[in-house]
Amino acid sequence: DAxxxxxxxxxxxxxxxxVTLRCKPISGHNSLFxxxxxxxxxxxxxxxxxNNVPIDDSGMPEDRFSAKMPNASFSTLKIQPSEPRDSxxxxxxxxxxxxYTFGSGTRLTVV
Amino acid sequence: xxxxxxxxxxxxxxxxxxxxxxCNSSTTLSNIQWYKQRPGGHPVFLIQLVKSGEVKxxxxxxFQFGEAKKNSSLHITATQTTDVGTYxxxxxxxxxxxxxxxxxxxxxxxxx
Numbered sequence: 001d002a003x004x005x006x007x008x009x010x011x012x013x014x015x016x017x018x019v020t021l022r023c024k025p026i027s028g029h030n031s032l033f034x035x036x037x038x039x040x041x042x043x044x045x046x047x048x049x050x051n052n053v054p055i056d057d058s059g060m061p062e063d064r065f066s067a068k069m070p071n072a073s074f075s076t077l078k079i080q081p082s083e084p085r086d087s088x089x090x091x092x093x094x095x096x097x098x099x100y101t102f103g104s105g106t107r108l109t110v111v
Numbered sequence: 112x113x114x115x116x117x118x119x120x121x122x123x124x125x126x127x128x129x130x131x132x133x134c135n136s137s138t139t140l141s142n143i144q145w146y147k148q149r150p151g152g153h154p155v156f157l158i159q160l161v162k163s164g165e166v167k168x169x170x171x172x173x174f175q176f177g178e179a180k181k182n183s184s185l186h187i188t189a190t191q192t193t194d195v196g197t198y199x200x201x202x203x204x205x206x207x208x209x210x211x212x213x214x215x216x217x218x219x220x221x222x223x
Contacts, residue, residue, distance in 0.1 A: 031209045042215040043154070043199070048208075056210055091153060095209060099144055099156030 004103035006092050012109045018080040021106045023092030024073055033100065034067055034077050035091040043091075049075065082110045113138050113205050117198075117214035124190050125222050132217045134183045134200035141203055143176055143183045144211065149196040192221050 005024040013019050025032045033048040047057040049069045057067070064083070069075040079086055089107050093100040114137040124130050134143065142161045146154040158167055160176035160183060167174045171194075173186040183200055197216040204210040 033210075043213045045210060048210055050209065055208065093154075098159055099146075100154075100211065101156065102153040105153050 004094050004101050006103035006106050010107045016081040019082045021077040021090050023075045025094030029094035029096045031095045032075050033093045037089045084110045086110050113212050115202055115212050115214040117217050121218050123220045128190050129188050131184055131186045136181045136202050139180050144201045146199040147196050190221055192223050195221050
């Protein structure tokens, strides 16, 4: 099992550009979560899906953020337009019952 | 809203020392989970506690769930440099969803 796979590992982009982060959950896990981690705010849940359906997007900061899960093996988190305050590590995690398995994260820097 | 608080936020110990860190929830939890994140890494699931008063051990780590299911502790015996990292506790959000509410973490550094 390759675990939760995220790409890219690092992304540096200019303010105003569109950024797309990708995640492949563990096969058979029916829930997928997108988290953002910063020193100031810790781990924040942005959105989570169950069986590919968005269940709770109350953590999505604003309309610049959107997430999709077109099938059970793929999800994207898009930021458009990006801003410097979006700089953070973005984690995807999946689970079935019990603990989460996190991906290695995408470190996003917006300059 | 529902909160999970961890104390202390930072802990610096000498290698070989024991220490305990605590996690407190504002609400009763059906279970509590602990994760460890190494510097530059991602959170890794360590354990889940479900029963009131439950105690589980993983080598030198001892996890306990409080009787009221609102708090938990992690005790590390004979701390090693490999224990360095940030330890998070997390509990299910109210409403029975799979969403977890994470504490802000306890960052452990070890002096060799």
